[in-house]
Amino acid sequence: MEKAAPAQPAQQEAVTLTGGQVLLEAFIQEGVSTIFGYPGGAIMPIYDALYDYNDKLEHILVRHEQGAIHAAQGFARVSGRTGIVFATSGPGATNLVTGLADAMIDSTPLVCITGQVFAHLLGTDAFQETDVINITMPVTKWNYQVTDAEEIPAIIAKAFYIAASGRPGPVLIDITKNAQLQKMQFSGYKKCTFIRSYRPKPVVRPEYIEEAARLINAAERPFIVYGQGVLLGKAEEEFKAFIEKSGIPTAWTILGMSAIPTDHPLGVGMVGMHGNYGPNKLTNECDVLIAIGMRFDDRVTGRLDMYATQAKIIHLDIDPAEIDKNVKADVPVWGDCKETLPLLTALVDKKLHGAWHRKFTDCAKQEQEKVIQNELHPTDEVLTMGEVIRNLNELTGGKAIVVTDVGQHQMVACRYAEYGHTRSNITSGGLGTMGFALPAAIGSAYGDPTRTTVAIIGDGGIQMTIQELGTIMQFKPNVKIMILNNCFLGMVRQWQQLFHEKRYSFVNIQSPDFVMVAKGYGIPGNSVSQREDLRDAMKTMLDHDGSYLLEVMVGKENNVFPMVPQGKSVSDIVLSREEI
Amino acid sequence: MKLRNFETKRKMKKEFTITVYTENHVGLLTRIAIIFSRRKINLESVNVGPSEVEGISRFTMVINEAEEVVQKVARQIEKQVEVLKVFFNTDEEIVWQEMAMYKVPTKVIAEQVKVERLLRQYGANTVVIRNDYTVFETTGHKEEIDALAEALQPWGLIEFVRSARIAIIKASEGMHNAVLEFEAAEPSEPAAENEFLDKRDGVFTM
Numbered sequence: 001m002e003k004a005a006p007a008q009p010a011q012q013e014a015v016t017l018t019g020g021q022v023l024l025e026a027f028i029q030e031g032v033s034t035i036f037g038y039p040g041g042a043i044m045p046i047y048d049a050l051y052d053y054n055d056k057l058e059h060i061l062v063r064h065e066q067g068a069i070h071a072a073q074g075f076a077r078v079s080g081r082t083g084i085v086f087a088t089s090g091p092g093a094t095n096l097v098t099g100l101a102d103a104m105i106d107s108t109p110l111v112c113i114t115g116q117v118f119a120h121l122l123g124t125d126a127f128q129e130t131d132v133i134n135i136t137m138p139v140t141k142w143n144y145q146v147t148d149a150e151e152i153p154a155i156i157a158k159a160f161y162i163a164a165s166g167r168p169g170p171v172l173i174d175i176t177k178n179a180q181l182q183k184m185q186f187s188g189y190k191k192c193t194f195i196r197s198y199r200p201k202p203v204v205r206p207e208y209i210e211e212a213a214r215l216i217n218a219a220e221r222p223f224i225v226y227g228q229g230v231l232l233g234k235a236e237e238e239f240k241a242f243i244e245k246s247g248i249p250t251a252w253t254i255l256g257m258s259a260i261p262t263d264h265p266l267g268v269g270m271v272g273m274h275g276n277y278g279p280n281k282l283t284n285e286c287d288v289l290i291a292i293g294m295r296f297d298d299r300v301t302g303r304l305d306m307y308a309t310q311a312k313i314i315h316l317d318i319d320p321a322e323i324d325k326n327v328k329a330d331v332p333v334w335g336d337c338k339e340t341l342p343l344l345t346a347l348v349d350k351k352l353h354g355a356w357h358r359k360f361t362d363c364a365k366q367e368q369e370k371v372i373q374n375e376l377h378p379t380d381e382v383l384t385m386g387e388v389i390r391n392l393n394e395l396t397g398g399k400a401i402v403v404t405d406v407g408q409h410q411m412v413a414c415r416y417a418e419y420g421h422t423r424s425n426i427t428s429g430g431l432g433t434m435g436f437a438l439p440a441a442i443g444s445a446y447g448d449p450t451r452t453t454v455a456i457i458g459d460g461g462i463q464m465t466i467q468e469l470g471t472i473m474q475f476k477p478n479v480k481i482m483i484l485n486n487c488f489l490g491m492v493r494q495w496q497q498l499f500h501e502k503r504y505s506f507v508n509i510q511s512p513d514f515v516m517v518a519k520g521y522g523i524p525g526n527s528v529s530q531r532e533d534l535r536d537a538m539k540t541m542l543d544h545d546g547s548y549l550l551e552v553m554v555g556k557e558n559n560v561f562p563m564v565p566q567g568k569s570v571s572d573i574v575l576s577r578e579e580i
Numbered sequence: 581m582k583l584r585n586f587e588t589k590r591k592m593k594k595e596f597t598i599t600v601y602t603e604n605h606v607g608l609l610t611r612i613a614i615i616f617s618r619r620k621i622n623l624e625s626v627n628v629g630p631s632e633v634e635g636i637s638r639f640t641m642v643i644n645e646a647e648e649v650v651q652k653v654a655r656q657i658e659k660q661v662e663v664l665k666v667f668f669n670t671d672e673e674i675v676w677q678e679m680a681m682y683k684v685p686t687k688v689i690a691e692q693v694k695v696e697r698l699l700r701q702y703g704a705n706t707v708v709i710r711n712d713y714t715v716f717e718t719t720g721h722k723e724e725i726d727a728l729a730e731a732l733q734p735w736g737l738i739e740f741v742r743s744a745r746i747a748i749i750k751a752s753e754g755m756h757n758a759v760l761e762f763e764a765a766e767p768s769e770p771a772a773e774n775e776f777l778d779k780r781d782g783v784f785t786m
Contacts, residue, residue, distance in 0.1 A: 133607060138614050142661045143607075162661055196759075197603055197664040321655035 014187040019149030020049035020180040023113065026156040028056055029189040032084050034075060034446050035059045036068040040088020042128060043115025045180035047086075060446070060475055063467035065092050067439040069099025070465070073108050074443025077426045078401055078453075080234060082163050083443065085112040090128030093135075093174070098433055100139040100170045105430030106255060107232060109168035111159050119147040119176040132174045141169030149182035157192035166200025167319040168232055201318065204335040204343065212314045212331045213347035215288050219312075221356045222248045223286035225271055225279070225300075228255035228429075229293015229317060235338040236260070236422045239292065242345045247352040249360050251279035253294050255429040258419040262398070268360040273299045273564045274411040277371075278363030280564055280573040283308050285359070292316045293337050296326040297430065306569035316340055370575045371561050376416065382555040383531060385412040385484050391535050392454060392482075393418040395542055400452040401426060401444050405437035405461030408490035411560045413456045421451070435464025438481065442468060445477035452480065452542065459485040459511045469521040472547045480541050481523075481549040483514055486556050494559045498580055518549040525549035590647040595624075597674050597747045598650070600639040600657055601631060601664040601755050608662055612639065615656050621645055625678075627744035633759045636664065642745050665758065669749055676747035679717060680725040681707065682732055683739040686714045695735050702728045713738060 017025065023046060027035075035057060039047045050059060062068040065087040072083025083103075087096055093114040103110050117126045133145050142162045144155055155173060163171040216222055224246075230239045236259050243250050243260070249268045252259065260267055269276030271283065280302075283289065289311040294300070301307040304326060315322075315329035316337050323332040333340050375386030389412060392400070398418040403426040404410040410427055419425065426444055428436040441455035462483050472479055489507040496504050518525040525548060528537045534552065541548040564573045565580060574580050602608045609628060616623055624642040631638035643650070650668050658666040686709065689695050702724065704716040718728060722745075729740050 134610060137607070137611055138618065195661065198661045319659070321652075321659045325652055325655070 012188045014185040016183050017186045018045065018049060018180065019146075019152050019175065019182050019184065020046040022149060022152045022184060022186050023156060023175070023180075024049055024053050024057060025186065026153055026189050027084070028053075029191070030156075030160045031081070033058060035084045035086055036062055036071040036075070036443065037086025038062055038065050038068055038088065038092060039086070040090075040092050040115060040128070042089035042117055042177050043086060043092070043113070043175075043180070045177060046113065046115065046175070058446075059086075060442070060471060062439065062442075063470045064465065065095035066098055066435070067442075067465055067468040067471060069096050069103070069110070069112065070433070070436050070439035071443035071446075071468075071471075072110050072112075073099060073103055073106075073436075074403060074426055074440030075447040076108050076110060076443075077440070078423050078444045078447035080423065081447070082109040082111055082160060085110060087112065088115045088128065089117055089132070090130050092128075093132040094130055096172070097136060097139060098431075100136055100172065102428055102431040102433045102436065103170040104139045104141065106428070107168050107228065108170065109163040110170040111156075111163050112170060112172045114172060114174045115180070116145065116174045116176045118178045120178075122147075122176070132172065136172050139170070140172045143172040143174070145174040145176070146179050147176045149179045149184040152179065152184075153186070153189050154192070157190060158195065161192035161195065162198070166198075201336045201339075202320075202334050204333075204339055206343070208331055208333050209340065209343045210347065212290075212333055213344055215312050215314060215331060216246060216248070216290065216344075217349045219288035220353075221286045222246070222288040222290065222353065223282065223311075224248045224250040224290045224292065225253065225283075225294055226250065226256045226259065226292040227253040227294025229337055230256055230259040231293075231423060233293065233318070233336055233338045235293075235336075235341055238338055238341040238345070240264075242341045242348070245345050245350050246348045247350070248290070249353065249357050251276070253297070253300055253429075254414050254425070254427060256294060257414060257417075258422055258424040261420045262418045263420075266357075268357075269364065270414060271300050271570075273302070273566075274415065274560050274562065275300075275564075276364065276415070277367040277562050277573060277575060278360040280562070280570040281363060282359055284310065284569065284571045286311050288312050288314065290314045290316070291327075291329075292341070293318075295319075295322045298326075301326065302564045302568055302570040302572070306571065316344075367562065367575065372416075375412070381531070382558070383529065383534065383552060384558060385409050385486075385554050386416050387531075388482065388484060388534070388538075388552050388554070389413055389416040389456075391538050395535070395538055396452060396454070400424070400454045401448065403427070403437045403441040403444055403453060403455045405455075405457040406432045406434045406491075407458045407461060408486070408494065408558075408560050409456055409458045409484040411491075415560075423448075434458075434461040437461060438465050438479075439468045439471070441479045441481070442471055442477050445479050449478070453478070454480040454482060454542075456482050456484060458490060459483060459487065460489045460509050462514070463509070463511065466517065469518060469523060472523060473521040476546060478545075479547045481518075481547070482538075482541070483549070483551045484554050485511060485514075485551055486554050486558065487511070488556060490558075491560075493557070497557070497559070498565075498577065514549060514551045523547050523549050525551070527551040527553070529553035593644050593646050595642065595644055595671055596647070596650045597669050597671070597676065597745065598639070598641045598643065598654060598657070599667040599669070599747065599749060600641070601666075602637050602639065602660075603662040603664070604630065604635050604637045605662055608637065608660075609639075611660050612641075612657055612663070615653060616641075616643065619649070619653065621649070621653070625744035627746050631755055633755055636755065636759060638755075640744065640746050665755070667749055667752065669747070673751065674747040674749050676721070676745050677719050678722055678725060678743055678745045679719045680729070680740065680742040681715055681717045682729065682737060683713050683715050684732060685736050685738065686710065686712060688735050689714055692735065695732070698728070698731055704728070
């Protein structure tokens with residue numbers, strides 16, 4: 001849902017504004033509508049300026065800066081726009097580090113503004129002073145400290161350009177208090193479109209496209225694995241056209257999920273440690289592997305020296321550093337997939353791969369019998385996470401945005417959620433940040449208020465950022481919160497069961513009465529543990545006009561399968577505990 | 581199942597010189613250094629200074645690593661927004677010098693012919709002569725500098741300091757033209773764009 005940025009104003013008459021005001025004017029020119037933040041001493045002049053921008057900029061006051069940055073991430077993921085965060089100096093800025101690391105590894109476009117002490121106090125261990133620039137250097141795409149208001153327009157322009165272009169990422173701008181207060185002559189804002197040392201997108205080389213098409217056309221068992229690059233490139237249509245013409249079985253990574261509907265005839269499921277049986281096993285049987293907008297993360301590849309060694313690998317990616325980083329590509333197609341995919345589509349033959357595709361369906365049948373049936377339609381009394389997701393699919397028609405936290409519930413949700421719409425699967429992939437879901441769901445609700453946002457969170461993860469219930473209480477975004485409570489830090493417990501002889505070391509976490517806590521925050525809720533109550537309780541949650549918290553007590557020692565054990569080949573994917 | 585066979589040659593550690601051109605901005609040194617420290621790679625020597633183009637700095641760094649590691653590190657460096665270009669080369673591909681200064685008691689040089697001959701043999705230049713000490717400098721390769729320092733030790737080497745390596749790449753054409761291309765308002769089409777795809781194992785550019 002794009003908000004049109006106002007047309008660039010012609011060079012206007014110079015007007016005297018403070019640095020803080022100039023910052024906000026720049027934001028408006030960049031099409032910013034929503035800011036997630038938390039004030040403090042060092043960022044007060046900006047907040048003072050913000051007071052007069054109430055009609056133009058919406059600010060959501062969170063309960064912890066980590067909540068602000070995860071909310072901005074959720075906003076960015078769902079809307080495709082750049083997320084904006086405000087935090088003060090010192091602890092405010094350091095509270096952003098987890099979110100910056102998360103956004104960095106998952107390529108989410110963010111612009112974070114942190115206040116900083118007066119320039120003359122830098123390096124004196126002043127009150128709430130920290131060396132934010134150096135602390136956040138490894139976890140930002142770019143960062144900069146502004147000590148003079150005159151720098152603000154150009155630096156902000158640069159920040160927005162860097163955050164959203166090429167492979168997106170988080171940018172942090174640290175503005176000293178004097179710069180925020182300093183008066184300057186502001187005569188118009190100019191967007192940044194070029195930085196001489198930065199090449200976000202290359203000119204595409206046709207010979208590599210031709211080579212790729214040649215390989216694909218000659219392939220007998222081609223296989224496509226795609227990731228978030230398709231979403232980041234806003235190339236869902238181009239991607240769909242490519243797979244439909246080439247007729248190639250297509251699997252997704254956890255972050256790529258929903259770029260094509262989950263029931264697309266060419267979709268064969270998810271790759272990864274807890275992905276589907278077929279995509280993992282048949283990776284080592286294909287003859288051409290086409291990787292699009294994915295980075296061969298270790299959760300996807302398993303043991304690298306046994307990953308697709310028999311196949312020719314075509315790698316489409318916008319980041320040249322990713323090509324050959326983990327897996328050597330036979331044909332590197334460096335470029336923006338929105339440009340490269342149509343070029344490739346034009347050259348590939350229209351085909352079907354019936355027999356090869358049937359191998360995936362056969363694997364799916366085995367997985368259905370051994371794993372999926374019991375997970376989605378359990379026969380004993382214990383509620384499974386899978387059946388909760390199945391009910392959610394049925395009740396939302398695959399139209400909801402599902403935001404997951406980290407753990408077993410995340411894997412189950414990603415395996416079984418059904419999506420008909422892009423940008424529907426919001427989760428912390430590369431960093432696996434527990435506590436991500438609740439604030440990200442708030443951001444998601446702002447990012448696309450036309451769709452229903454459902455947060456699926458474990459009993460561990462919810463307690464990490466539970467204070468953001470306060471943000472929901474105050475600003476009333478519509479977020480459906482489902483806590484899948486198995487009274488354990490489930491994923492760690494599973495590994496302790498499988499690999500550490502069931503030595504459950506500190507995974508039995510106790511939780512408060514979540515419904516009572518929600519009530520304290522003015523959020524209605526319910527808790528169910530019986531199958532006969534589940535569906536109605538979920539329906540009540542979804543139909544409720546406003547945020548709602550539903551706790552579902554699920555099986556305590558259920559495990560997520562299939563699994564590619566760590567350090568094993570993707571061919572060694574196991575369907576049950578007995579096979580490990 | 582066939583195991584993926586990485587070329588063994590590329591896995592052997594070797595001395596590499598990495599040349600980086602960056603904007604002359606605060607913080608670049610840290611941004612680049614952390615790419616190495618993150619991988620627990622020791623920077624054997626680092627030289628940073630202005631390049632032949634105004635506003636652009638040139639880094640010369642020496643590390644001891646396998647080629648495939650160096651290639652990946654080079655790409656990560658070039659990914660940084662304010663890095664213009666990265667090159668990585670083995671010793672055979674560069675012309676390099678390192679400098680050293682030696683502080684020796686003047687008495688020794690005045691009285692011992694052997695020392696005078698030693699200094700002449702290594703082509704040492706005099707920097708400063710004082711009553712009590714004299715400072716010499718030599719320029720050359722590490723082994724030559726090591727040898728002279730070791731040779732001077734028994735005669736009373738008071739102090740010794742060496743510089744980092746600076747290197748010129750035999751095959752390069754310098755940065756001046758490349759920067760003029762970079763400065764064009766529109767990203768230009770020339771080979772600078774996709775060279776890396778041709779020479780993926782060598783010179784890297786974006």
